Amino acid sequence: MSEAGTNYINHEKGIMSWLTTVDHKRIGLMYLWSAVAALAAGGFFALMIRFQLMSPENDLISKQTYNQAFTLHGVIMVFLFIIPSIPAALGNFVLPIQVGAKDVAFPRMNLASYYIYVVGSIMALAAIALPYFIEGWKPLDAGWTFYAPYSKQTAGPVILMTMAAFVLGFSSIFTGLNFIVTIHKLRVKGMGWYKMPLMLWALYATSILQVLATPVIGITLLLLAMERVLDIGIFDPAKGGDPVLFQHFFWFYSHPAVYIMILPGMGVISELISTFCKKVIFGYNAIANSSIAIAVISFFVWGHHMFLSQQTTFSSMVFSFLTFGVAIPSAIKIFNWVATLYRGSIDLKTPMCYALSFLFLFTIGGLTGLYLGTLSTDIILHDTYFVVAHFHYVMFGGTVIAFFGGLHFWWPKMYGVMYNEFWGRLACGIIFIGFNMTFFSQFFLGSTGMPRRYHSYAGDAHVAETWKSMSGLSTMGAVILGCGIAIMFINLLISLKTGKKAPRNPWGATTLEWETQSPPVHENFEEEPKFTREPYSY
Amino acid sequence: MLNNTLAMLPELLPPEASTFAKDTDSTFMFITWVCIFFFVLIVGLMTYFVVKYKRKSEDEVTPNISHNLFLEIIWSVVPIILVLFMFYWGYVAYAKMMDPVAVLGEDGGEHIDLYVNGKQWSWDITYPGGFTINSKDSLKMKNEEEFTWSPKELISEGKENNITSYMTVPVNVPVRLSMTSNDVIHSFAVPAFRIKKDVILNRNAIIWFKATKPGLYIYTCNEMCGIDHGHMIGYLRVVEQDEYDKFMKALDVPLPPEKQWAAGKKLYLNSCSACHSLDGSPRVGPSWKGLYGKKGHKMVDGSTVDVDDDYIRESILNPNAKKAEGFGAAVMPIQKLNEKQLSYLMQFIKSPDKDPNTKPENK
Numbered sequence: 001m002s003e004a005g006t007n008y009i010n011h012e013k014g015i016m017s018w019l020t021t022v023d024h025k026r027i028g029l030m031y032l033w034s035a036v037a038a039l040a041a042g043g044f045f046a047l048m049i050r051f052q053l054m055s056p057e058n059d060l061i062s063k064q065t066y067n068q069a070f071t072l073h074g075v076i077m078v079f080l081f082i083i084p085s086i087p088a089a090l091g092n093f094v095l096p097i098q099v100g101a102k103d104v105a106f107p108r109m110n111l112a113s114y115y116i117y118v119v120g121s122i123m124a125l126a127a128i129a130l131p132y133f134i135e136g137w138k139p140l141d142a143g144w145t146f147y148a149p150y151s152k153q154t155a156g157p158v159i160l161m162t163m164a165a166f167v168l169g170f171s172s173i174f175t176g177l178n179f180i181v182t183i184h185k186l187r188v189k190g191m192g193w194y195k196m197p198l199m200l201w202a203l204y205a206t207s208i209l210q211v212l213a214t215p216v217i218g219i220t221l222l223l224l225a226m227e228r229v230l231d232i233g234i235f236d237p238a239k240g241g242d243p244v245l246f247q248h249f250f251w252f253y254s255h256p257a258v259y260i261m262i263l264p265g266m267g268v269i270s271e272l273i274s275t276f277c278k279k280v281i282f283g284y285n286a287i288a289n290s291s292i293a294i295a296v297i298s299f300f301v302w303g304h305h306m307f308l309s310q311q312t313t314f315s316s317m318v319f320s321f322l323t324f325g326v327a328i329p330s331a332i333k334i335f336n337w338v339a340t341l342y343r344g345s346i347d348l349k350t351p352m353c354y355a356l357s358f359l360f361l362f363t364i365g366g367l368t369g370l371y372l373g374t375l376s377t378d379i380i381l382h383d384t385y386f387v388v389a390h391f392h393y394v395m396f397g398g399t400v401i402a403f404f405g406g407l408h409f410w411w412p413k414m415y416g417v418m419y420n421e422f423w424g425r426l427a428c429g430i431i432f433i434g435f436n437m438t439f440f441s442q443f444f445l446g447s448t449g450m451p452r453r454y455h456s457y458a459g460d461a462h463v464a465e466t467w468k469s470m471s472g473l474s475t476m477g478a479v480i481l482g483c484g485i486a487i488m489f490i491n492l493l494i495s496l497k498t499g500k501k502a503p504r505n506p507w508g509a510t511t512l513e514w515e516t517q518s519p520p521v522h523e524n525f526e527e528e529p530k531f532t533r534e535p536y537s538y
Numbered sequence: 539m540l541n542n543t544l545a546m547l548p549e550l551l552p553p554e555a556s557t558f559a560k561d562t563d564s565t566f567m568f569i570t571w572v573c574i575f576f577f578v579l580i581v582g583l584m585t586y587f588v589v590k591y592k593r594k595s596e597d598e599v600t601p602n603i604s605h606n607l608f609l610e611i612i613w614s615v616v617p618i619i620l621v622l623f624m625f626y627w628g629y630v631a632y633a634k635m636m637d638p639v640a641v642l643g644e645d646g647g648e649h650i651d652l653y654v655n656g657k658q659w660s661w662d663i664t665y666p667g668g669f670t671i672n673s674k675d676s677l678k679m680k681n682e683e684e685f686t687w688s689p690k691e692l693i694s695e696g697k698e699n700n701i702t703s704y705m706t707v708p709v710n711v712p713v714r715l716s717m718t719s720n721d722v723i724h725s726f727a728v729p730a731f732r733i734k735k736d737v738i739l740n741r742n743a744i745i746w747f748k749a750t751k752p753g754l755y756i757y758t759c760n761e762m763c764g765i766d767h768g769h770m771i772g773y774l775r776v777v778e779q780d781e782y783d784k785f786m787k788a789l790d791v792p793l794p795p796e797k798q799w800a801a802g803k804k805l806y807l808n809s810c811s812a813c814h815s816l817d818g819s820p821r822v823g824p825s826w827k828g829l830y831g832k833k834g835h836k837m838v839d840g841s842t843v844d845v846d847d848d849y850i851r852e853s854i855l856n857p858n859a860k861k862a863e864g865f866g867a868a869v870m871p872i873q874k875l876n877e878k879q880l881s882y883l884m885q886f887i888k889s890p891d892k893d894p895n896t897k898p899e900n901k
Contacts, residue, residue, distance in 0.1 A: 150722040237739040279600035341587035345598035374628030383760035449729025454768035
């Protein structure tokens with residue numbers, strides 16, 4: 001290393017130097033690999049579900065195991081993987097460097113957030129594993145939504161798992177608080193609000209949601225635990241409680257949580273598209289403001305998860321209307337990204353392949369949301385595979401693809417090495433094909449009425465053939481998708497050994513993290529960074 | 539050519555078998571065309587730009603296009619207008635399904651009332667007159683006395699497909715469903731009718747439909763409700779009016795005479811025995827021992843009645859019209875019994891000690 005001998009990875013050695021670090025980059029990496037481990041676990045359960053559903057009357061796994069598989073798939077992917085993936089892993093690494101700071105505003109709180117995440121994860125793992133060791137415990141089977149009163153009745157370790165989510169919530173709140181303060185107080189001189197990279201706008205909007213919405217799920221899960229232990233009768237209709245109230249509380253958090261998951265992905269895509277077009281982003285203000293608009297409106301649309309829950313027709317009407325309100329800012333972002341491509345200098349490096357993949361998949365995910373926001377068509381599709389397909393297009397086709405793109409974008413900065421472009425692009429292509437096979441087929445399952453969470457699905461003469469063929473296709477796709485992700489990670493890991501050394505700015509990007517060396521020094525910049533050019537000025 | 543390609547695609551929607559299907563499906567197809575248009579526009583432009591503006595050299599310079607107000611207004615306003623249509627059509631059709639009062643009123647109120655009861659893990663359907671058809675197991679066991687008609691061919695077909703419940707409705711007659719749950723939340727869905735609603739313990743969910751096409755359709759539970767959630771699936775038969783009448787008549791067949799007294803005894807044990815003894819001791823209400831045929835039975839207001847069929851009938855259907863002396867403070871709940879159940883119970887009250895139909899045994 002000619003530029004400097006040390007960097008954040010080698011300036012301290014030993015396992016303790018990692019466990020006690022307050023360096024946001026190291027914490028980001030620890031979050032990254034924890035989230036990847038969660039992705040592997042969640043993916044394992046996903047494949048279990050798909051193999052069971054390969055044929056209509058399959059008996060590969062028992063009903064009990066199947067119910068456990070979809071519950072754990074949901075819980076792990078939502079709470080342990082997607083929510084921390086971009087903000088806590090990529091965001092932690094990138095945000096302080098992008099604002100030109102040495103670290104986040106509260107470095108020790110940042111480490112605390114990671115340890116809280118670890119504690120929450122251990123509790124979740126315990127809830128998964130203990131039923132196999134303790135007599136009388138049953139596997140968790142209430143679904144990741146924990147709807148009362150089934151979550152009260154089931155014998156699974158609901159309390160342990162909801163308390164795990166409760167604890168994980170605090171890690172999310174800590175990260176959010178840290179980001180908000182860092183963006184407010186630690187921006188380099190000269191970087192005004194509308195001169196920030198769009199990634200920062202996205203993380204800022206996300207953080208507001210995390211801080212404001214997460215306490216609500218905490219209280220809800222606490223009340224659910226009290227319902228189970230003390231029988232207080234708040235959610236259980238047999239005790240005069242209201243199970244629909246649980247749904248209101250649950251979605252009051254969990255709908256904004258959808259945007260906690262997707263907004264950072266949108267931020268990553270803005271960076272990728274501008275960088276690999278070597279062109280100023282189209283409609284900077286529109287993208288920045290729509291992030292905030294989405295964050296605000298997302299608080300008022302939770303009722304669209306409950307159109308058939310016996311809420312009043314009037315509430316459904318209002319929630320349907322507001323839901324279309326949140327569709328517009330998302331559509332505007334898509335148009336802006338496509339417009340950025342116009343007359344650009346488009347370089348199809350691996351991160352850009354993921355960005356284009358995102359545009360394709362997120363467009364489908366967004367458009368299919370229209371069917372679910374419309375009241376009459378939601379009646380057909382509610383709680384069917386259509387919903388499953390829709391949110392996987394948004395959460396996987398959107399967030400996870402953006403996460404993979406961002407990972408390939410910042411990988412040279414994180415580890416100072418370049419990965420193999422050929423295998424990177426190939427993995428992206430395989431993931432794209434596998435993903436579409438897995439989930440596009442599920443739109444047809446859902447529109448013909450196949451309910452979610454069925455262990456077997458013979459159907460009747462009208463739909464039997466569709467359900468059989470589309471489920472089979474979906475399972476094949478899932479296998480391909482799994483292989484694609486495996487190739488992607490193998491390629492990245494191999495680069496750690498054999499990759500070429502990365503220059504400071506391999507992509508010709510304009511934001512501050514590319515001005516420092518790869519990997520950066522301990523406190524990010526060798527010299528005080530200067531805000532010399534606006535982001536996206538080529 | 540195009541038709542052949544379309545025929546190869548999987549079916550997009552279930553059969554249209556109710557009056558809601560047409561409205562909902564036309565909104566569905568409108569959204570589908572909007573989606574196809576925008577998908578082709580976005581992905582088409584994206585592909586075109588990627589091919590056309592692929593980087594050819596490292597020092598290419600790109601134009602500085604920061605925004606374009608006209609374009610931005612167009613692509614904000616056009617989607618807003620389109621989604622307003624979706625919102626409006628969706629709301630109108632949804633409100634119709636949720637509100638039977640307004641619509642059934644237009645038809646002069648002619649409709650059938652069915653009661654749907656979700657439980658872990660099957661659906662009970664109760665028909666006018668109080669006849670309940672339980673899941674296939676209880677068809678044989680719990681309801682033996684009540685239910686003599688058995689859709690044998692459906693049961694054997696259903697068994698293969700894990701079907702646990704059956705429902706029969708007439709075509710072209712509005713049906714109002716009043717739905718509740720015995721335990722956790724279930725969701726009653728008939729894809730072919732485009733209806734669905736959650737059912738919750740201690741609450742009554744109302745929806746309605748008017749079937750338009752005879753046939754065999756499925757209904758499902760769409761809310762995760764436990765280990766056998768996937769088995770809460772039923773067959774719905776839509777039949778012509780005369781076949782529906784036949785079905786109702788089959789439900790309405792009285793029990794054979796030798797089983798009627800026993801059915802009355804069962805009703806007594808289930809619903810009456812807590813308050814009425816058979817040994818002469820007073821409980822909340824008067825004992826039934828020696829009650830039938832009693833002359834000059836004293837009432838609270840000092841009058842007397844003869845205990846005959848009319849008096850017993852009135853006391854069951856309108857229990858607090860005449861109260862026996864000594865039981866003025868007791869309030870008996872109104873009993874929801876159909877005519878046949880009433881007659882079985884009356885047979886038991888007339889002769890609580892033994893079944894009058896049993897022939898003396900000849901040894």
